Amino acid sequence: MTAVRASRLRPSGLAQAAVFVVVLVVLPIAFPAQWLVNLFIFTAMFAGAAMAWNLIGGNAGYPALGNGGFFGVGAYAMAILTTHLGVGGGYWTFAWVIPIGIGTAIVFAPIGRLLLRTRAAVFAILTITLLFIGQTLAYNLASLTQGSLGITIPSPPFPPASYDQPFYYAMAALLALTVLFCWAVRNSKVGLALNAVRDDEDRARGLGVQTEMVKLFAFCSSAGLTAAFGAIWAYYVSFVFPGFAFDPILSLSVILFAFLGGVGSLWGPLVGALLIVPVQQYLAFRFGASHLYLIAYAAVFLIVIYLLPNGIVPSGRQYLTKVWRLRSGPTTPDAALLVSNVTARDSR
């Protein structure tokens, strides 16, 4: 309970949110160079996708490996809607992002119900299988997806000088929505129930927690948010191909960002993405696409798992707590104890 109360709406939390929104809005105005805005777009996308993974992977503790599949579903939904049905165009296409997200969440509800009967390694296998099924369908349902040719989405008539700006603001808005959603989940009974599932699912069920419902909620909202990011991505790159849209590496990278920043914490996945995506994009921009990033991903992943198992955000908070406790001295032992309990719980 303390963990929940400690992060309820407080002045410091509001200040964090305000700073975050201001930074999101100002960033492309302060740095309008196209390659930088492009970098911001991908950073926001991966940060949001990592936060979406955190709902099922961090809060509920289910090792989901299929989020690249939801991303692909969103991307293909966007491509098919805009080309076959001819809906949207220009700014109006962005209006489809939220319906695609909600639609994906609904479509995957029955599948999630089935998958969530399993746990741990079997759940990991089945989620990545979902990704492979999506990829195979994208290759083989040629009448709908044009198979291995991919679908080209007509580029919107945005002014060339600020072509990337609308996409950036769409990504940023969706990222802000994701942060708000994850914060609301963490501070609700659902968040508490998810943590109970993560800590001991059988006991939680024995105590009357609606484990099936909250797991399904985490799974579907994770799927829907990831699909929404995929939809904007498809519109931005204006070309979808089964191998790129349904990418197992995306599944691994969101997990990497979450673990680097701090799995289960609110800002952790965002911090993780902020640290890695710009570097990766910059290297790709400077040296062109190479296979080195696969090796680099694996190396960073192993370093994080073995040297920084709690992630940056929880470790940093623990450090600050320690400093604060030393400074406040023995006069307020209870408060210090309370805070250390909170961080100990938060950082699990």
Add this chain to the structure above:
Amino acid sequence: MHLFAQSIIIGVLIGGVYALLASGMTMMFGVTRIINFAQAMFAIVCAYLSYSLFTHFGIDPFLSVAILMPVMFLFGYGVYSFLLRRLGKAGPAMALMVLFALGIGAQGVTDLVYGTNPITFTPSYANDSWVVFGFQIPAVRFFAFVMAVAVLGAFHLIRQHSKLGRALRATSQNPAAASLLGVDVQRMSAVATGLGFAAAGAAGPIYGLIFPFTGNSQYDLLSKLLTVMILGGLVSMPGVIIAAVFLGVVESVIAATLSPDWSSFSFLVALFIVLMVRPQGLFGGHRVQGALW
């Protein structure tokens, strides 16, 4: 009808290779409760190594197995001792992601060294085949099957009729009791991981002989192996072997009668159907949910 029977024969021969790879994963899973998400990639790494041995030193792919198996055993032993063992409480689910990351890193290395064009290697007997009762039997696939059966037989002998095998089985049945009776559980886990990797060392070169491969083929192969694991019930060696051969046949029959595009899809659909009807897999004794943790 002839086509049908022919594709069953081809399917059984391929199923042997899948069975070898998947039984390596089962062996490792039984003792360590870790699913080796890198098995497919390590098999492909071995296919590349065997390709190099063949083109540079003229070593036959079937002979290179004798070199690759011990190397992979030591590699697996090391991976367990230095990486997986240290994960502690977070254990199996975390180890699965570590192995997945290792597989992706290994793909980065092979893409860098060998490029991303599909590789086929063609020893002199690559296109030989025999006709038996009107059915065509390709020599490469036949030798691959024989090889897979031989290695599986060796694994069976080790598991059932040696002191080491008894310790391995004891650890997989009850680690706490085994450790009380003097079995070094961590060492057995490392040995089981080594044996699992050695299976990849044996199957990699023959996989490379049968199929053109790139680093990216790992996902196709991985999805098949995972399906075989779940259908076979994760811990049951005979179950996994039967599931592998069964799925090899299904894949080959669908490729021959419907379309090759949908053959790998059949694996995945079979997986979901089985999961709906029998969550514990076709041969598993335990429920999937309870069997793990």
